[in-house]
Amino acid sequence: MPRSRSRFRSRSRIRVRAVVAGVCVLAFAGLGLAPESAAPSPAGIRWGACPERPVPAGMRCGTVEVPLDYAAPAKGKVTVALARIPATGPGKRLGSLLLNYGGPGAAGIASLAADPTLFADLGERYDLVAFDPRGVGHSEPVSCGGSQETETGDGAGIGAAAQLAALRAVARRCELASGPVLPYVGTVHVARDMDVIRQALGDRKLNYLGFSYGTRVGAVYAAQFPDKTGRMVLDGVDTLTEPLAEQALVTARGQQRALDNFLSWCAHRKNGCVYGTNTRTAREKVDELVTRLDARPLIGDDGSYVTGQDAVLAIGSALYAKSMWPGLADALALAERHHDPVGLLQLGGPVGRPDETQADAGPGTVPTDNGEAALAAVTCADDPDRSHENASPAAIVKELEGLKGEFLKASRIFGPRQLATVLACYGRPAGTDFIRKIDHPAGVPRMMLVGTRGDPATPYEWTEETAERLGSAVVVDYKGDGHTGYGSSPCVREYVDGFLIDGRLPAGTRSCPAGE
Numbered sequence: 001m002p003r004s005r006s007r008f009r010s011r012s013r014i015r016v017r018a019v020v021a022g023v024c025v026l027a028f029a030g031l032g033l034a035p036e037s038a039a040p041s042p043a044g045i046r047w048g049a050c051p052e053r054p055v056p057a058g059m060r061c062g063t064v065e066v067p068l069d070y071a072a073p074a075k076g077k078v079t080v081a082l083a084r085i086p087a088t089g090p091g092k093r094l095g096s097l098l099l100n101y102g103g104p105g106a107a108g109i110a111s112l113a114a115d116p117t118l119f120a121d122l123g124e125r126y127d128l129v130a131f132d133p134r135g136v137g138h139s140e141p142v143s144c145g146g147s148q149e150t151e152t153g154d155g156a157g158i159g160a161a162a163q164l165a166a167l168r169a170v171a172r173r174c175e176l177a178s179g180p181v182l183p184y185v186g187t188v189h190v191a192r193d194m195d196v197i198r199q200a201l202g203d204r205k206l207n208y209l210g211f212s213y214g215t216r217v218g219a220v221y222a223a224q225f226p227d228k229t230g231r232m233v234l235d236g237v238d239t240l241t242e243p244l245a246e247q248a249l250v251t252a253r254g255q256q257r258a259l260d261n262f263l264s265w266c267a268h269r270k271n272g273c274v275y276g277t278n279t280r281t282a283r284e285k286v287d288e289l290v291t292r293l294d295a296r297p298l299i300g301d302d303g304s305y306v307t308g309q310d311a312v313l314a315i316g317s318a319l320y321a322k323s324m325w326p327g328l329a330d331a332l333a334l335a336e337r338h339h340d341p342v343g344l345l346q347l348g349g350p351v352g353r354p355d356e357t358q359a360d361a362g363p364g365t366v367p368t369d370n371g372e373a374a375l376a377a378v379t380c381a382d383d384p385d386r387s388h389e390n391a392s393p394a395a396i397v398k399e400l401e402g403l404k405g406e407f408l409k410a411s412r413i414f415g416p417r418q419l420a421t422v423l424a425c426y427g428r429p430a431g432t433d434f435i436r437k438i439d440h441p442a443g444v445p446r447m448m449l450v451g452t453r454g455d456p457a458t459p460y461e462w463t464e465e466t467a468e469r470l471g472s473a474v475v476v477d478y479k480g481d482g483h484t485g486y487g488s489s490p491c492v493r494e495y496v497d498g499f500l501i502d503g504r505l506p507a508g509t510r511s512c513p514a515g516e
Contacts, residue, residue: 045200050083051138052113059085059113064200066134066193069184078181080193081138082131083109085116089124095230096201097126097500098194100133100214102236104187104378105371107137118487121497122209129201133217134193135178135185136374142178142185143367144170144376160393168427174373185374186381188434191221195228205230207500211484212236212458215449216382219470220435226443231503233496234473235450236484237463241436243385244425245403248418249410250459255418256411258319258456259286261481265322266329274333286315287412289335298341306341312417317348319456320483380425384433388426396423440471448499449473450492453514454481474505480514489515 050061061083067073087093099119101111108130119128132139175182194217198206207230210218215234222229239247263282266273275282294308306314318328324347331343367373388396400419407415425431447470451463460477467473476495478485485492491512498504 044202045082045084047084050109050113051081052083052110055083055113056085056116058088059083059116061109064193064196066196068180070189070192076180078134078140078184078193080131080134080197081109082129082197083112085112085123085128087123087125087127091125093127094125094501095127095203095207096129096198097122098197098206098208099128099130100208100210100217101130102210102212102214103133103136103375104213105136105374106213107132107366107371109137119209121493122500125501126207127201129197131194131197133185133190133374133378135181135377136370137366140179140181141366141370142174142182142373142377143369144174144373145177146367146369160397164393164396164423164426167423171427174377177367178373178377182377183381183429185377186432187217187220187378188224188382188432190217190378191224194221195225198228203230206232208232209486209496209500210234211486213238213378215458215466216240216435218447219438219466222444222447222470223438223441226441226445229445229447231500232445232447233450233500234447234466235486235492235496236455236458237449237451237466238458239462240438240466240469244379244383245422248421249407250461251457252407252410252415252418254459255316255319255414255456257459258454258481259283259315259411259413261454262319262325262328265325269329271329273329274336283413285336286332289332290413293335298335298339298344300341300345304341304345306335306344309417311335311344312413314344314347316414316456319481322481322488376424376428380428381431382435383425383431384436386425386428386430388423438469440469444470444472446472446474446505448476448496448505450476450478450485450496452478452480452482452485455483457483474507475509476512477509478512478514480512485512 045062045064047060047062050059061081063079063081065077066080068076068078084096099108099112101108109132112128112130116123116128122128134140135142194206194208205228206221206225208218208221210233215236216238218232218234219240222232239250242250260279260283263273263275263279263286266275267277267279267282273282275285290308290311292308293306293311297305297307297310299305314331315328318324318331327343327347331347334340334343391399400422403419403422407419409415411418449463449467451458451460453460463475467475476485476492478489478492480489482488486496489512495506495510495512
């Protein structure tokens, strides 16, 4: 995503923060698939100690080897790390349930180790299995040498050509720091890895529960291996079809919708709201706060500070779970009334501008920038559009200026930052078009998709679009707020667990009220 403050908070929709700073100035300052060989049948997994500490009782870890490039297996292997908690109940074991918590860039092993209790009912009948996708965590992690910050800093005072050159330099730095796995970290490869994992676990079919970006992985797996797809649930459904610009625009609308829902909740809060009871003027006041902090950041007693864009990140993070809304209301009150940044900092805003960290502290460690590096790498590996590569800097600036009004209309608060992600893949090789071509794939079994109406990261319309694309899905329409529904809605959990455990899959769309 990205992500520990909310159980399923994914960084997939936050995008590449370091790229944003330089590109904002441009905006607001004047791998196709080759024929593939079959992967060899994997040996069984040897389970042992886990790299994460501490881990829940019974959790053990192992690895599987997969081809670096499925189209050319002789190129070498990638080691994929995974973890398992054996089924705990006395009833009949249903095999393995593979979990994907989202991302791109989120490590599955660390997520399972942090808190498996949400899946307690599922864990009675299934072995709970999580994995670090290739390029992430303990699976040959990618890096950009410690940071994706450009040498031009925030881009102020330099020309568009220099900023674009700086983005190319970042892409080159990622290539050098990541090694041979970088060109092969996209979702299509990850989905194929999951079939190797399925075989190594000894399961006839893949039973799967994926959240946020994990829904894209699941959908791609089902399209590639329909006859191996078992019971599959996708919660917080990602888009399969939209280019980066459209993704960014839809995301800005979704974030603004979530913020409006928060402000309405805040206006009726028993303890009161710093912005009063008028939600229209409340939105204007949040916009004013962002503008004010960009001009003059809030500085804490320890020297840490929050800019307007830091505040946007903190607010966006808090919208991922309704349980974080009281903290967001308090943080905004501290900032407005006492000029204190601590609340926003605690919500996930960066503490000042820390010194660039080393990419690798030693053998076996995960680079500190792995999450951001993997987020960018996978996003770009899944996107075939590179129309900007041959355009002049002046043409790119003109295009972004032309988009600015639409993004500001979507959200004055989140729109500018989302617009900046349009160039997130500048300087990187074009990705695959396989995912965009998924359209009623033959033989895909019926599955369950969960969409949340107030989701700030994966807007509900993507659930409907993906359901139509797959052509075999039952939709659970959760009327609540926050990112994904399983962790916050007992109603959603009942539908999901009923399908995964008992095979109960209703026809048509089912609805779950907010808060239930």
